[in-house]
Amino acid sequence: MAFELIPNGSVTTPSGFQACGIQAGLKRSGALDMALIYSPRPCTSAGAFTSNLFAAAPVMVDRRIIASGTPVHAVIINSGNANACTGEQGLKDAEAVAARTATRLQLAPEQVLVSSTGRIGVPMPMDIILNGVDKAVDALSADGGPDAARAIMTTDTVCKHIAAQLDIDGVTVRLGGMTKGAGMICPRLRMEPPQATMLCYLTTDAVIDADALRCCLDFCLDRSYNRITVDGDTSTNDTVILLANGAAGNAPIRKGSPQCQAIAEALCGICSHLAKEMVKDGEGVSRFVEVKVTGAATDQDARICAESVAKSPLCKTAWFGADPNWGRILCAAGYSGIAFDPANVSLDMMGIPVVRNGLDAGVMSEEELAKKVAVPEVFIHLDLGAGQGSFTEWTCDFTYDYVKINADYHT
Amino acid sequence: MAFELIPNGSVTTPSGFQACGIQAGLKRSGALDMALIYSPRPCTSAGAFTSNLFAAAPVMVDRRIIASGTPVHAVIINSGNANACTGEQGLKDAEAVAARTATRLQLAPEQVLVSSTGRIGVPMPMDIILNGVDKAVDALSADGGPDAARAIMTTDTVCKHIAAQLDIDGVTVRLGGMTKGAGMICPRLRMEPPQATMLCYLTTDAVIDADALRCCLDFCLDRSYNRITVDGDTSTNDTVILLANGAAGNAPIRKGSPQCQAIAEALCGICSHLAKEMVKDGEGVSRFVEVKVTGAATDQDARICAESVAKSPLCKTAWFGADPNWGRILCAAGYSGIAFDPANVSLDMMGIPVVRNGLDAGVMSEEELAKKVAVPEVFIHLDLGAGQGSFTEWTCDFTYDYVKINADYHT
Numbered sequence: 001m002a003f004e005l006i007p008n009g010s011v012t013t014p015s016g017f018q019a020c021g022i023q024a025g026l027k028r029s030g031a032l033d034m035a036l037i038y039s040p041r042p043c044t045s046a047g048a049f050t051s052n053l054f055a056a057a058p059v060m061v062d063r064r065i066i067a068s069g070t071p072v073h074a075v076i077i078n079s080g081n082a083n084a085c086t087g088e089q090g091l092k093d094a095e096a097v098a099a100r101t102a103t104r105l106q107l108a109p110e111q112v113l114v115s116s117t118g119r120i121g122v123p124m125p126m127d128i129i130l131n132g133v134d135k136a137v138d139a140l141s142a143d144g145g146p147d148a149a150r151a152i153m154t155t156d157t158v159c160k161h162i163a164a165q166l167d168i169d170g171v172t173v174r175l176g177g178m179t180k181g182a183g184m185i186c187p188r189l190r191m192e193p194p195q196a197t198m199l200c201y202l203t204t205d206a207v208i209d210a211d212a213l214r215c216c217l218d219f220c221l222d223r224s225y226n227r228i229t230v231d232g233d234t235s236t237n238d239t240v241i242l243l244a245n246g247a248a249g250n251a252p253i254r255k256g257s258p259q260c261q262a263i264a265e266a267l268c269g270i271c272s273h274l275a276k277e278m279v280k281d282g283e284g285v286s287r288f289v290e291v292k293v294t295g296a297a298t299d300q301d302a303r304i305c306a307e308s309v310a311k312s313p314l315c316k317t318a319w320f321g322a323d324p325n326w327g328r329i330l331c332a333a334g335y336s337g338i339a340f341d342p343a344n345v346s347l348d349m350m351g352i353p354v355v356r357n358g359l360d361a362g363v364m365s366e367e368e369l370a371k372k373v374a375v376p377e378v379f380i381h382l383d384l385g386a387g388q389g390s391f392t393e394w395t396c397d398f399t400y401d402y403v404k405i406n407a408d409y410h411t
Numbered sequence: 412m413a414f415e416l417i418p419n420g421s422v423t424t425p426s427g428f429q430a431c432g433i434q435a436g437l438k439r440s441g442a443l444d445m446a447l448i449y450s451p452r453p454c455t456s457a458g459a460f461t462s463n464l465f466a467a468a469p470v471m472v473d474r475r476i477i478a479s480g481t482p483v484h485a486v487i488i489n490s491g492n493a494n495a496c497t498g499e500q501g502l503k504d505a506e507a508v509a510a511r512t513a514t515r516l517q518l519a520p521e522q523v524l525v526s527s528t529g530r531i532g533v534p535m536p537m538d539i540i541l542n543g544v545d546k547a548v549d550a551l552s553a554d555g556g557p558d559a560a561r562a563i564m565t566t567d568t569v570c571k572h573i574a575a576q577l578d579i580d581g582v583t584v585r586l587g588g589m590t591k592g593a594g595m596i597c598p599r600l601r602m603e604p605p606q607a608t609m610l611c612y613l614t615t616d617a618v619i620d621a622d623a624l625r626c627c628l629d630f631c632l633d634r635s636y637n638r639i640t641v642d643g644d645t646s647t648n649d650t651v652i653l654l655a656n657g658a659a660g661n662a663p664i665r666k667g668s669p670q671c672q673a674i675a676e677a678l679c680g681i682c683s684h685l686a687k688e689m690v691k692d693g694e695g696v697s698r699f700v701e702v703k704v705t706g707a708a709t710d711q712d713a714r715i716c717a718e719s720v721a722k723s724p725l726c727k728t729a730w731f732g733a734d735p736n737w738g739r740i741l742c743a744a745g746y747s748g749i750a751f752d753p754a755n756v757s758l759d760m761m762g763i764p765v766v767r768n769g770l771d772a773g774v775m776s777e778e779e780l781a782k783k784v785a786v787p788e789v790f791i792h793l794d795l796g797a798g799q800g801s802f803t804e805w806t807c808d809f810t811y812d813y814v815k816i817n818a819d820y821h822t
Contacts, residue, residue, distance in 0.1 A: 054741050085741055087754075321818030334647060406724070
């Protein structure tokens with residue numbers, strides 16, 4: 001039951017899913033700005049949403065629908081406006097978008113999920129969006145997944161989608177996914193209560209019950225989205241939605257079964273790919289950096305330490321400059337708040353020993369090491385020598401372009 | 412017993428203190444790079460040091476001396492090398508610097524404190540530094556405070572020193588201080604156990620016992636250095652040292668007395684001035700930002716919330732762009748981890764109501780508000796409506812120059 005990735009796949013790779021990306025007119029650039037995913041067959045759903053207290057209106061709507069267990073048929077998504085910090089009106093607007101989509105697809109409003117991404121605190125331009133809904137319904141197609149992935153982009157420069165397939169007891173089951181970043185990226189998603197502006201939509205044609213689907217999503221989150229950061233800002237709109245429409249016709253998959261684990265691993269394959277893609281396409285990013293922490297007292301300590309290094313502006317700017325500057329990495333570990341003995345710390349960069357027993361390992365000159373880290377993907381391994389806890393965080397450098405993108409955002 | 416600030420004052424403003432700044436040759440630029448503060452009279456001392464686990468060698472030496480209660484006569488300081496993550500050799504080097512200073516001043520080694528700031532993990536160039544000690548001892552003078560303040564600068568662009576005076580029962584008592592930033596600034600100093608790379612040296616000619624002196628410093632820390640951040644990175648070398656030589660001849664000041672409180676407040680006047688100056692001169696800073704949080708459930712909650720906003724890269728880049736973008740401020744409060752009801756949140760910028768009940772207050776257009784925040788000092792007030800807790804953090808914007816300074820640091 002090993003899975004195989006389909007590099008050009010998308011949310012429409014699984015059977016029975018349609019999608020589209022259209023131009024509603026929300027972006028001054030004239031780029032695609034609304035997407036719709038639709039399955040004529042009812043879908044079992046699972047979702048995980050932002051842990052930010054200022055959860056956006058569409059997040060509130062989706063939490064309610066997913067918690068209710070109502071079969072879902074569609075997800076309507078706009079970029080260009082986050083519908084966050086918009087109060088009662090925002091909630092009404094989100095519901096109105098779902099209702100219009102439902103009407104046009106002959107569904108009930110609670111069978112439609114809704115997502116938004118863009119600027120916080122700005123009223124939704126409902127005329128444009130409702131017209132966009134109509135246009136989107138008309139544009140649905142069985143190969144519309146890549147267009148949908150393009151339509152949800154904000155400051156992203158690359159369109160991110162993929163699919164996977166695996167054999168479940170002789171039946172081919174497919175999974176598809178799409179996601180967007182590229183700033184306010186530090187998703188810390190929660191399923192309980194069902195709660196990035198990363199957005200991620202996952203589809204599968206597996207026959208799988210809701211409990212098993214939730215287990216699969218839960219298995220993925222801490223191995224993908226919940227281990228990435230671009231800027232350390234956890235959005236009000238982070239959303240991961242997983243829909244299963246059963247079109248593959250496999251024998252129903254139950255929680256705890258080997259088949260369920262196989263689906264979870266395939267889903268993890270998709271999500272970790274998309275999560276890394278999101279970091280590589282993060283705002284202004286020039287280098288992807290993997291920060292692996294081992295030897296912590298606990299996994300939670302390892303996570304705290306990895307996040308401290310991954311978010312440190314001094315580490316991130318040094319990486320931009322291809323400056324090995326291992327002192328900044330140790331410094332960020334040292335103020336992370338966890339306990340360890342500095343004298344037991346080891347650090348490797350690109351597999352090269354850099355620090356041993358808390359001191360310069362002296363294996364390579366700084367100039368030589370600088371050449372080794374002047375690469376698109378930097379690998380850092382910090383061992384704290386304090387236990388068996390481990391965690392890997394995926395992050396990026398901090399560049400002039402990040403500042404440019406975010407200081408000029410409103411223009 | 413109200414105090415009066417002396418704007419051009421320095422660590423040599425209090426009677427009986429001498430200081431100097433000299434060029435030892437540690438900086439390629441040829442700038443002043445070593446400083447010495449000296450009092451022929453023995454000083455009562457108090458100190459607070461970094462909470463980073465990778466505390467630098469000089470920090471370890473100073474902690475031990477200050478904890479021992481030994482009267483102190485001098486502080487020798489080098490910029491250009493942090494002597495951090497340097498192990499046993501680093502400790503020997505720090506002790507050798509203190510010993511050379513002691514010998515030249517006819518003191519015992521444990522009467523000399525030592526500080527370093529600069530790159531982490533690089534061995535100390537002891538020839539240069541020991542020659543520098545000799546030069547520094549020869550250069551001591553009763554008006555050397557400003558030169559000393561210049562010599563401790565690293566990426567600072569402005570030399571930061573000030574003094575204050577107050578009347579204690581008819582006797583004029585003076586306090587002086589100097590500090591440096593300008594990156595790896597998020598000091599979280601601890602006195603217990605006596606533990607920036609902010610460095611701060613404070614002198615007073617008051618007659619005051621060690622307990623009272625510690626109380627005065629403790630009173631100041633949370634009201635000054637422990638409420639600032641430039642980049643959120645807590646250094647391995649952060650140090651605040653306060654020396655009292657008793658030259659003013661006032662009646663001895665005891666812990667808990669009104670005189671002790673008056674000294675504490677004067678010290679606070681100096682420290683909060685120097686702390687703000689440090690933020691304003693932070694690496695690449697174009698705007699100083701005060702983030703005041705009120706209405707939190709507890710003071711600790713208010714601190715967590717204020718720090719979350721003050722450290723948010725999205726808020727900091729928006730401030731650089733003079734973009735009011737209040738959604739990013741609310742977002743950072745919302746993911747800070749504390750509890751409050753978004754519907755009760757108010758936000759003011761420059762005294763203008765921006766958010767009421769979690770929603771756009773609609774008092775001013777975004778264009779008008781953008782003009783109000785395009786100033787050197789931005790004031791933000793967030794009220795969470797959840798209780799009586801409050802905290803004020805001093806921070807800054809995040810600019811192209813910050814990236815430039817820190818990506819090119821090693822060149």
